[in-house]
Amino acid sequence: MEANEVISVNDLRVALGEREVIRGLSFGVRRGEIIGLVGASGSGKTVLLRTMLGLLPKTSGVVEIMGVRLEQATAEQSRRVGERCGMMFQQGALFSSLTLRENVEFPMREYLRGSDAMYADVALAKLGMVGLSVVDADKLPSEISGGMTKRVAIARALALDPDILFLDEPTSGLDPIAAGEIDRLIRTLQRVLNLTVFMVTHDLNSLKSVCTRILALYDGRIIAQGDIRDMLAFDHPWLSAYFRGERGRAAQLS
Amino acid sequence: MAAGPSLRSNPGPGGAVLSAQGDWTAAHACDLERLARAPFAPVGKLTISIESVDRLDTFGVWALERLRRCAAEAGVDAQLAIPQDARADLFAGVEKALSRAPPQVARGDALTKWLERVGLSTQNFSADFTAFLDLVGRLTYCFWQGLRSPSRLRLRSAVHHLDRTGLRATPIIALMCFLIGCILAQQGFFHFQRFGATNYVVDLVTILVLREIGVLLVTIMVAGRSGSAYTAEIGSMKMREEIDALRTMGLDPIEYLILPRILALIVAAPLLTIVGNGAALYGAGVVAATYGDMSPAVYLERLHEAASHIDLEVGLIKAPVMAFVIGVVAALEGMKVQGSAESLGLGATASVVRSIFFVIVLDGVFAVLFAAVGM
Ligand SMILES: Nc1ncnc2c1ncn2[C@@H]1O[C@H](COP(=O)(O)OP(=O)(O)OP(=O)(O)O)[C@@H](O)[C@H]1O
Ligand SMILES: [Mg+2]
Numbered sequence: 001m002e003a004n005e006v007i008s009v010n011d012l013r014v015a016l017g018e019r020e021v022i023r024g025l026s027f028g029v030r031r032g033e034i035i036g037l038v039g040a041s042g043s044g045k046t047v048l049l050r051t052m053l054g055l056l057p058k059t060s061g062v063v064e065i066m067g068v069r070l071e072q073a074t075a076e077q078s079r080r081v082g083e084r085c086g087m088m089f090q091q092g093a094l095f096s097s098l099t100l101r102e103n104v105e106f107p108m109r110e111y112l113r114g115s116d117a118m119y120a121d122v123a124l125a126k127l128g129m130v131g132l133s134v135v136d137a138d139k140l141p142s143e144i145s146g147g148m149t150k151r152v153a154i155a156r157a158l159a160l161d162p163d164i165l166f167l168d169e170p171t172s173g174l175d176p177i178a179a180g181e182i183d184r185l186i187r188t189l190q191r192v193l194n195l196t197v198f199m200v201t202h203d204l205n206s207l208k209s210v211c212t213r214i215l216a217l218y219d220g221r222i223i224a225q226g227d228i229r230d231m232l233a234f235d236h237p238w239l240s241a242y243f244r245g246e247r248g249r250a251a252q253l254s
Numbered sequence: 255m256a257a258g259p260s261l262r263s264n265p266g267p268g269g270a271v272l273s274a275q276g277d278w279t280a281a282h283a284c285d286l287e288r289l290a291r292a293p294f295a296p297v298g299k300l301t302i303s304i305e306s307v308d309r310l311d312t313f314g315v316w317a318l319e320r321l322r323r324c325a326a327e328a329g330v331d332a333q334l335a336i337p338q339d340a341r342a343d344l345f346a347g348v349e350k351a352l353s354r355a356p357p358q359v360a361r362g363d364a365l366t367k368w369l370e371r372v373g374l375s376t377q378n379f380s381a382d383f384t385a386f387l388d389l390v391g392r393l394t395y396c397f398w399q400g401l402r403s404p405s406r407l408r409l410r411s412a413v414h415h416l417d418r419t420g421l422r423a424t425p426i427i428a429l430m431c432f433l434i435g436c437i438l439a440q441q442g443f444f445h446f447q448r449f450g451a452t453n454y455v456v457d458l459v460t461i462l463v464l465r466e467i468g469v470l471l472v473t474i475m476v477a478g479r480s481g482s483a484y485t486a487e488i489g490s491m492k493m494r495e496e497i498d499a500l501r502t503m504g505l506d507p508i509e510y511l512i513l514p515r516i517l518a519l520i521v522a523a524p525l526l527t528i529v530g531n532g533a534a535l536y537g538a539g540v541v542a543a544t545y546g547d548m549s550p551a552v553y554l555e556r557l558h559e560a561a562s563h564i565d566l567e568v569g570l571i572k573a574p575v576m577a578f579v580i581g582v583v584a585a586l587e588g589m590k591v592q593g594s595a596e597s598l599g600l601g602a603t604a605s606v607v608r609s610i611f612f613v614i615v616l617d618g619v620f621a622v623l624f625a626a627v628g629m
Contacts, residue, residue: 096493097596114283114313118290122316125351134354142493142593160280161311184343191340193311 004030006164006196007052012061014044014051020059021047023220031163034190034197036207038242039217045200046090048217049168052198053087054078065164083111086157090168090200092149094141100127100152101137107159126155131181147174154182158189165189167199171206179203183210204243204251216242258282259289259307259314261321269299269331272321274307278314286313290320293328300325300332310341315348323352382586389508389582396506396513411514412521419480420522424529427475431530434467435459435537443546452546456556459538464565468531469523470617473576476523477609481584484515485605488588489598497589516581523577524570531569564629572620579616580609 007029014022021044029035039045050056052063054070062069066084068077094103104123108114127137130151141149154170170186171179183206189195201207207214208228216224216231216239224234231243242248257276264271278286302322304310318334325332336345362370400407442455488511491497497507535557542548548556587605591597 096594108280108283112280112283112313114287118283118287118313118316121320121348121351122312124354125312125316125348128351129347134351140594161313188340188343192344193309 006031006066007198008062008064009052010062012048012051012063013059014047014056015059016047016056021220022051022058025061025217025221027215027222027225029196029198031196032190032194034186034210034212035199036211036214037198037200037217038202038207038214039200040238043217044220045217046168049087049166049198049200053085053166083107083160084163085166086160086162086164087166088150088153088157088168088170092141092153094149094152094156096141099138099140100132100144100155103141103152104155104159107156111160123155123159126158127152129158129185130155131178147178150174151178151182154185161189161193162195163193164196164198167197167201169200169202171201171203176205179206182206186210204248208251257308258285259317260285261289261292269301271301271303273303273305274318276307277309278304278307278317279309279311280313283313286317290317291324292321298331300330301335302332303335304337304341305335310344312344312348315341315344316352319345319348319352385586385589386582389512389586392508393513393516393582396509397517400509400513406509407517408510408514411510412517415515415518416522418483419476419518420525423475423479423522423526426479427472427526427530428533430475431463431468431471431533432537434471435463435534436541438462438467438534439538439541440545443541452548453556455546456538456542456548456553457560460535460557460560461565463531463534463538464561465568466617468534469527469569469572469576470613472526472530473523473573473580473613474610476519476526476577477580477613478606480519480522481580481609482602482606484581484584485588485591485602486598488512488585489591489601492589492591493593493598512581512585516578516585519577519581520574523573527569527573531566568620568624568629572617575620576613576616579612583609583612 005028009028010026012022012025013020025048037045037048047056051058052065054063065081068081070078070081073081094100095106098106101120101123104126105119108119108122112119124134124137128134132148132151132155136144136148141152144152150170150173154167157165157167165186167186171182174182186195186197186199187210190197197210199206199211201211211227213225213227214231215222216234216236218236218238223236224231224239226234228243231239234240259274259276259278259282262273262275264273302318302325304318307314322332322334334345336342397407438459439455442458443452446452446455446458488497491511497511500507500510539550539553539557542553543550584605587601587608591601
């Protein structure tokens with residue numbers, strides 16, 4: 001693991017059932033980077049994310065987050081990593097019996113020693129930052145729209161102002177204005193908190209405007225990495241279809 | 255490790271300056287809390303500066319904003335010197351959240367609340383009763399339609415559920431009934447010995463098992479085992495909008511999900527009752543031979559005399575009716591599940607508690623009915 005790297009993945013392999021989904025994949029992420037992971041639907045982006053966080057078992061390879069190997073970590077270490085990492089799941093994974101505000105407050109109550117007023121104020125501030133109004137804060141997850149679920153999930157991932165943020169398609173299903181606000185929020189937090197972001201996204205605009213580096217996952221490996229210009233220049237049939245297809249042109253990437 | 259948050263005050267030209275130092279981050283939540291509520295002497299003008307803060311996050315911003323408000327309340331003209339960079343966004347976000355109107359809480363004294371609860375549960379009770387009748391009506395209609403075009407009965411699915419609720423429940427039900435049979439016989443022999451009435455133990459056990467114990471044990475087991483499973487399945491399908499998906503395809507969830515399950519229960523319950531009766535009587539026979547000094551031949555003979563068709567029929571008539579009620583209660587509770595995991599748990603509990611309660615009530619009703627017709 002190089003100095004300054006907060007995430008390092010080395011020769012990772014993951015098999016689900018018969019099929020090997022991740023087939024020998026390595027990369028490192030430095031502090032303060034905003035990484036965008038792209039790949040076809042079903043190529044294993046979510047599987048990679050879940051494996052990095054220790055939610056899926058790996059066949060072989062090494063994943064270190066903030067210098068800790070999760071499978072060997074002591075309870076103390078994994079608690080610390082849990083405190084300093086925020087994860088937003090693709091389907092939200094909100095706690096269904098807590099209100100939106102309580103969902104965001106939940107990690108604070110577990111990890112911090114503040115007052116209820118502090119939790120409530122900061123939780124509402126976070127909900128406000130992802131574009132939700134105070135009126136919605138006392139609703140239950142079953143009473144909100146799909147896009148709102150995404151935003152609450154982002155707010156909960158941000159609850160503790162983590163060092164590393166993992167996002168699984170944060171802007172899919174949001175209207176362009178909301179998606180723009182999320183992009184802006186991620187940039188702001190990255191500047192203020194020197195946040196490291198690892199996000200899966202299909203949103204060409206986010207890739208272009210917030211990501212400092214893009215990783216392209218194809219056939220279980222990282223076939224290319226770099227900024228959007230490198231992606232456009234890279235010669236691979238799938239990558240050029242992805243970035244130089246109709247939608248890529250519409251997003252005016254080049 | 256950098257230092258925790260602190261405040262340093264130094265008088266400046268345009269009023270006092272309060273300069274924040276160190277880390278104003280979540281890790282120091284406790285200290286932030288303390289600093290945010292610092293008391294103020296009413297001085298004229300105050301500027302809170304964050305120039306020398308090492309690290310700042312939303313919690314720190316909250317504390318600073320809180321501090322400013324505290325000062326303002328104490329009559330100090332306080333300002334936050336916010337640098338014009340990305341941090342300004344954070345301050346704006348927190349500022350907005352803090353300025354919200356305090357939440358309105360509905361108040362009422364204990365008596366009003368109690369009355370409200372009573373009213374609500376009465377309303378719920380009548381709503382539940384209507385829903386029960388409604389579902390029974392729909393099921394009957396659906397069944398009637400199914401009789402006219404059997405493909406709509408979904409027999410394949412019914413057989414699948416019959417396997418789950420009937421066949422797979424057999425071992426545990428047989429074991430349980432066997433044990434209860436043993437216990438009944440042992441108690442009978444033990445107490446009847448005093449009157450020299452051990453001959454009547456077999457009558458006692460037979461009538462109890464065939465009329466009451468067998469069917470009650472089986473239906474209570476079915477309620478706990480299959481009723482709760484039905485509620486959980488239907489409830490989680492409701493939660494994940496699978497039932498809505500069926501409806502939008504123009505399909506009737508009652509026909510697809512509920513009727514086959516209830517049919518399976520209605521068929522399974524009498525069969526399980528027969529198995530349970532057999533196991534209990536066998537258990538009683540084993541105890542008779544080992545504990546009551548009654549040879550198997552004598553036991554069988556006494557059994558033959560004691561048992562009548564009517565006793566068996568009484569049990570077997572009750573079983574399907576109770577199974578039907580269990581199924582309907584399970585389905586109703588499942589359909590009532592809302593979006594949260596908690597409501598699913600509540601539904602499963604309510605399903606088991608209510609169906610066992612109804613089984614007992616029905617048993618009483620049947621006792622009266624059978625007595626009236628002399629069965
Ligand atoms: N629990 C699982 N068991 C077996 N296979 C799985 C499991 N989860 C995912 N897969 C398979 O792994 C592959 C990758 O899935 P993954 O969810 O990572 O896709 P993705 O890249 O995130 O796609 P999308 O962009 O649609 O979210 C898929 O082919 C999927 O069928
Ligand atoms: Mg995915």
